[in-house]
Amino acid sequence: MSAHASSPQQGDRQRWMGILARSSEAELASLWEHYDEKREYSFLREPEIGLVMVRGRAGGTGARFNLGEMTVSRCSVTLKDGTIGHGYVKGRNRKHAEMIAVFDAHFQTTGAAPFINELAAEQTRRSDQKSAKAAATKVDFYTMVRGED
Numbered sequence: 001m002s003a004h005a006s007s008p009q010q011g012d013r014q015r016w017m018g019i020l021a022r023s024s025e026a027e028l029a030s031l032w033e034h035y036d037e038k039r040e041y042s043f044l045r046e047p048e049i050g051l052v053m054v055r056g057r058a059g060g061t062g063a064r065f066n067l068g069e070m071t072v073s074r075c076s077v078t079l080k081d082g083t084i085g086h087g088y089v090k091g092r093n094r095k096h097a098e099m100i101a102v103f104d105a106h107f108q109t110t111g112a113a114p115f116i117n118e119l120a121a122e123q124t125r126r127s128d129q130k131s132a133k134a135a136a137t138k139v140d141f142y143t144m145v146r147g148e149d
């Protein structure tokens with residue numbers, strides 16, 4: 001396997017980590033209320049806030065440059081069976097990072113499909129709503145050619 005190849009489990013984990021990070025704290029709290037397989041956990045790294053450097057590319061393909069810093073919250077937890085979960089989220093929300101870490105650890109042992117699919121569907125619905133709202137304000141500009149010789 002090359003350095004960039006990933007297993008199906010790693011691909012699943014990357015997907016659910018992205019979906020969890022894009023979910024709101026309220027959505028995760030609601031999910032936790034309905035989650036049947038709750039297990040005790042302890043902190044490997046307590047929730048903390050820090051900065052990361054955001055990099056960009058001119059035109060999406062040019063040379064990389066440092067765009068600026070962004071605030072992130074992170075947390076790492078361990079379940080009683082030793083499974084470790086990590087949580088990263090943009091912004092300054094320690095509880096959100098903790099919840100992501102807890103779900104990451106749980107999903108590694110129980111699977112994430114029904115919960116993640118529900119969150120992903122809600123995110124898609126919101127994105128579609130936002131796109132429809134933006135499309136309603138679209139203005140088309142036409143260039144008219146004057147009849148000069």
